[in-house]
Amino acid sequence: MGVSKSTSKCATVGIQGIAWSFGGMIFALVYCTAGISGGHINPAVTFGLFLARKLSLTRAVFYIIMQCLGAICGAGVVKGFQQGLYMGNGGGANVVAPGYTKGDGLGAEIVGTFILVYTVFSATDAKRNARDSHVPILAPLPIGFAVFLVHLATIPITGTGINPARSLGAAVIYNQHHAWADHWIFWVGPFIGAALAAIYHQVIIRAIPFKSRS
DSSP states (O other), rough: OOOOSSSGGGGOOOOHHHHHHHHHHHHHHHHHHHHHHOOOOOHHHHHHHHHTTTSSSHHHHHHHHHHHHHHHHHHHHHHHHHHHHHHTTGGGOOHHHHHHHOOHHHHHHHHHHHHHHHHHHHHHHHOOOOOOHHHHHHHHHHHHHHHHHHHHHHHHHHSOOOHHHHHHHHHHHOOOOOHHHHTTTTHHHHHHHHHHHHHHHIIIIGGSSSOOOO
């Protein structure tokens, strides 16, 4: 919101700062919640793990509901503290930026979410855990870096969704027409990206024979 308010990007943290804040917070949240829920704070990640049969349908549905409710509450808190700034600068809602088509936005969300969800699969893979004992401890770090890098690439296109709950929370609280006009992109894109990552990891990567260190 601060970047949107500023007349000069040089006077703010800029896109790099936004990307770092998202990546750093994801790292912290995944690290803190991994031992409780497995770090499920993104419906797309939950959907991908469900397709890979790493959690039940019931648990996946409840996770997604709670993720969406949390995002709505979070956006509500931001609006409550700075309502004028919030409503005057787009409410943090994800939209396709001028100069890009809806297809561009959908593609950016698919690719960005694929990178994130594939990183989650790789960082938590049981094969790697068996070979490298440090992997479970460091798993939140590459996940956070993936979020950071995806934000750097896609903020200029869609504001970076890759998390349908985050997009829904901002859209519900901001509740203006243009926030809803492109909203489907931020569900369809991430879910397609997550499904592709699950298929790639489960069908192709997991098919590679496991070799332990001699």
